[in-house]
Amino acid sequence: MPELPEVEVVRRGLARWVRGRTITSVDILDPRSIRRHALGPEDFAGNLEHATVLDVVRRGKFLWMPLAMEGTPAHEPGTGVALMAHLGMSGQLLMQDPHVPDEKHLKVRLRLSEADGMPEQLRFVDQRIFGGLFVTSLVPTADGGPGGLAEAPLPEIAGEAAHIARDPLDPHFSFEDFYRKLKSRRTGLKRALLDQGIISGIGNIYADEALWRARLHYARATDTLRRADALRVVEAAREVMSDALAAGGTSFDSLYVNVNGDSGYFARSLDAYGRTGQPCRRCAEAGLAGVIKREQFMNRSSHTCPVCQPRPRNGRW
DNA sequence: AACGCGACCTGCGAGC
DNA sequence: TGCTCGCAGGTCGCGT
Structure with a gap:
């Protein structure tokens, strides 16, 4: 959860x-x-x-x-x-x-x-x-x-x-540290986003959301990622998580501490995760026909739009 | 050294 | 009705 x-x-x-x-x-x-x-x-x-x-x-x-x-x-x-x-x-x-x-x-x-x-x-x-x-x-x-x-x-x-990296909402988060770690790894972008030693706080939902917002595919090779792309995906993660935080914050005044991230409150704001078979909102707006698809990756589900997040050739671009 | 897979658990809905 | 299967938002440790 x-x-x-x-x-x-x-x-x-x-x-x-x-x-x-x-x-x-x-x-x-x-x-x-x-x-x-x-x-x-x-x-x-x-x-x-x-x-x-x-x-x-x-x-x-x-x-x-x-x-x-x-x-x-x-x-x-x-x-x-x-x-x-x-x-x-x-x-x-x-x-x-x-x-x-x-x-x-x-x-x-x-x-x-x-x-x-x-x-x-x-x-x-x-x-x-x-x-x-x-x-x-x-x-x-x-x-x-x-x-x-x-x-x-x-x-x-x-x-x-102690081995956990800072998260993108942390004021001490350093994009430079993140980018350096990203470039030094030989792996796919989503795997890196889920690696809490590279950047923390991101799980399967927000990884899919951040990648969708940044128009990047989960298998994109991290060592070839351009600075602007890395910045875009971090900004996307920061945005989507701070929106979710703001939504979750509405329950502060209830008697108990609310952990129900699945209360559906923020779920409606998701663009990729859990939207298998539904039209990609960005494509729909542009008159394109992208449909969110679900694939197995790292023993879990990944949700992407094949039109605006095309799979890179050879893991490159 | 770094990566990637299986293990750790319970419960729910779909399909037969 | 009851079974099996697949699926669920995370992390760790071990084998390669």
Whole structure:
């Protein structure tokens, strides 16, 4: 479900509800959701109980909450601990009141210290269990911290997110760094867009949308890509994701943190993804007959208009 | 070293 | 009705 806009919606919503609150108890309903916590469920819960959430930050699709541990008065840079969350394909982080029945796929429940008018539980719900939670250490970074969208970025990052590149909405995103990495790879453009070490936050939907907007084919060889083309595809990704973020942002005031990127709200704005067999909007406007087609690529679906995104010959142009 | 595939999971709708 | 198949927005690790 979640790509960058959805994760950022969750981050913003969550920050409002949990910052400054203390975790009082932890229920692990399905240990598979914390399998990335190598030391097991007891250690996971033990680390979280009595810890206070300092903030909610993000790098790409990785989301984490730096914690102040009980009895540790000052936060020493480089010694921090955080609760890491990745939503995978179907993860949700929901703020709920205790009387709300457990969700069918509720995996982990955190009870929080009482706060005026705020829900008492943070619940991790995940159908497919590709996502998960774990406790991790923060490591120092010289690059300015997690992501520029955090209100108060700390100069440290979760180790598991250190290899993740910045996303195109991050104020510290560097087109030059992106272009350099792109040119150094021998691969297809969509594969590169989905590589979180080259550019982060883009998943299958927004990759297809960005390529459609930039009129580029997914198999275009990255090492031959001209600067203007690379710029166009990054700008397209930035635009489509910030539009989606704006749409998702409308649910900020609901009681729980909305993760429902599939609520259909932004789906209507998509031009390529999921429009198999329907006329390409750009072609229709120009009086052309392009029809969006779906192909298997990297074991997943790719949606393109064969008229305005022609397949490159020899992976070139 | 980098790439690319399979594994990790559950549930839904289509087709038989 | 009930089975099987294909499909779903992500990431990691291993083999090449």
